[in-house]
Structures are given as structure tokens and as C-alpha cells.
Amino acid sequence: MLNNASRAGRIADQIQRELAQLISNELKDPRIGLVTITDVEVTADYSHARVFVTTLSMGENAAESALEGLRRASGFLRSRLASSLRTRTVPQLHFVYDESVERGTRLSRLIDEAVGKSHDDV
Numbered sequence: 616m617l618n619n620a621s622r623a624g625r626i627a628d629q630i631q632r633e634l635a636q637l638i639s640n641e642l643k644d645p646r647i648g649l650v651t652i653t654d655v656e657v658t659a660d661y662s663h664a665r666v667f668v669t670t671l672s673m674g675e676n677a678a679e680s681a682l683e684g685l686r687r688a689s690g691f692l693r694s695r696l697a698s699s700l701r702t703r704t705v706p707q708l709h710f711v712y713d714e715s716v717e718r719g720t721r722l723s724r725l726i727d728e729a730v731g732k733s734h735d736d737v
Contacts, residue, residue: 623657623659623661626657626661626700626702627654627655627656627657627664628655629699629700630655630657630664630666630696630700630706631652631654631655631666633695633696633699633700634652634655634666634692634696634708635651635652637692637695637696638650638652638685638692641695642684642688642691642692644684644687644688646680646681646683646684647680647681647684647685647688648670648671648672648677648680648681649670649671649672650668650669650670650671650681650685651668651669651670651671652666652667652668653667653668653669653713653715653716654666654667654713655667657706658706661702661703661704661706662704662706662707663706663707663709664706664707664708664709665709665711666685666708666709666710666711667711667712667713668681668682668685668710668711668712668713669712669713669716669717670712678712682710682711682712685710686710689707689708689710692708693705693706693707693708696708
């Protein structure tokens, strides 16, 4: 079982590297903008991959439009992955917005504000 888990991790890492390169170099959809892939999770049978992304574009609907653009390009990305992956099947790509970076930034800002207020009181 350990060997299977490490293989899934290696495949997920390879998918992450390949997708990052494909998205930045070959996708021309203006909805996508600047996207960072934070993580990839592959199912045990390698048939599905959840791709966690964040956007660097600021805007009210930047995340939704980037996800829509990525979902529309998932067939193209999957076909390009087929040439670089050494697996029998190429997983279907499911793009998910990763809120952890945004949440971490918000918490950091709150901590900075709390520390700043405590120094003002002293």
C-alpha cells in the first residue's frame, strides 16, 4: 500500500508541474489570468484528479471566471497531459478554488492589527 501511495504522490506532483507549465505557456483564455496550482490530489485508481488553484488577479469574480476558463480547457489540458504521463489512463481534471492562501493572508492581517493595537495601549 505504501508503494501505491508514493506512486500516487509522484503522479500528482508530475501533473502539478505539467499543468502549471501548460496553463502559463499554452492557454490564451483571458478569463484565467494569473493562476497558481497549490496542490493536486489523485484518486487511488488514477481516474480523477482534483487540482487546487488560487488566482493572483484581484477582482470580484476573478476566481469564478478563472475556474470556468480552466474547466472549459480541461479537455485540452488532459490531452496534452496524455503525452507526458506514463500511465494507462489520464485522470479527468476537476478544478477547485483553494481558499487557504486567502484565509492565511486574512489571518495574518488580523494578527498584525491585534499586535499593533496592543503596542498602542502600552
